[in-house]
Amino acid sequence: MNKNQVLFFDMADFSVRTDILEAIELVNAFSAYYKVIFGLNENEAIALYKQFNPGAALPDLKTIGQNIFDTMDVDCFVIHTLTNAIAWEKGAISETESLYVAQPKLSTGGGDNFNGGLCFGLLIGLDMEGSLYTANATSGYYVRNAKSPTVEDLMDTLNHWDDLIERP
Template sequence: MNTVLSTTIEKLKSNMNDVNNKTVTLGLDAFIDKIVRIVRSKDNNCNYVFFDKMHQFGSHLIDKSGKSCCMEMSSRFIKLGGNSPIMASALSSVGVHVNCMSALGLPDINPIFEVLRDSCSLYSIGNPGETMALEFNDGKVILSERDSLNKLNWDNIKMTLGVETIKKLFFESNLIALVNWTGIINYNSIYRGILNDILCTLPPDKSKIFFVDLADISDRSNGEILEALSLLKEFNSYYKVVLGLNENETTLVYKNLFSDKAIIKLKDMGDTIYNELNLDSIVIHTLTSSLSWDLNSFAEIPSLYTRNPKLSTGGGDNFNSGLCFGLLMGLGIEGSLYTANATSGYYVRNAKSPNINNLIDTLENWSTLNEI
């Protein structure tokens, strides 16, 4: 066991009593998720063979081009979804106090999100979207309906919650996470509203963390993306800003920032993005590794990969939750990468988020669990 990993475990054990003193506010999206597998074949007893790899399913669809086809789906379950509700569930599992300021349903919270009420304070700002997640062993295809989320804007969020309530949430939180930028069409105006109506009335505090996850930005315009990245620089004046990206999102951000440059290695793209944006930190995670830049320091560790995940939808959100938890606990960038990977690693193996003891146990068994 390396020094950083062992130090991370010892810090978590010695500071477990501090967890309940941490407060996080998360927003703004929410979805109702239906998790399905795509049937490749079945016998007379309905024993299914699924498409295991995304390219297998893709090749099947390409073969049907110019024709029609019918695919059978096997529904696994329906659950709460959206980056912020999944992160809220994961962070509350380790004992953090969570305010979930998300589109959980109006006028009443949708019953599927009621499970959060026992461990989180719920502040609904609108109605959730709906998602169908096609799961494969090497990834997933998420089909999302966002009509209700696209109705969200800063004016109706203020009208629903009230400016003073939002100020209180920001003031009392050690970490604010605004995630799934691409899922809400008016996110930039919401960013601007928070800057103008909330943060300008509160003192800057760089001990507080502002975590952002853009999600898959491939369907958003270059102008919108560059505006969002510019607004993050303004948040950097008030909080420690941490931008989380997966491998695909890193490539998309790089392309939008440097449209005239060829795609380069992931580490080099991360270096270039970090230097260009001048944020406090960026974190990139892939199936096999995760990387972080913070105040001119760099860390990289292997991911806690498994070839046969029990559930992959929500794995990235659990990674982000573990990352935020590590940052809240003062574990540094490398230690926080370990808590991020241990959280997501536990989640994909067990289809649920870890509690603090599960997290520590996963870290202690890191070398045994890792399948890379």
């Protein structure tokens, strides 16, 4: 067991899958051995909430995220949306605004870039809030420029964060 090693899981689009609860059991099993971070976009989080709570009314996104975190056996659960990102950890919730882009050059792959930015932030030793900023900056740069950022591009994006924020 090495809880210092991090495993990040992104389930991709599972809206047509029938075996998602089996996959969740496998993700949970890794938590006995590693620090597990489980990330979903907003639509995936809603779909998983519905799997965990069949027939229940759909609450706000923070309640959905807390329910998923409480139901799963992971160290951290992350939801990213077009306008924000939220992470639940044992005893803490972190939230950052996203770099929303009204007219993206490319949106396919934005979530993958978010995940890469989150992992990069964690690997360089940032706390979860800092890692969420890194994730949002990585994704925001990607959808704005249709390419993944270099470290220099990422630093420039973070340094100009306030100038780059757009509103839906």
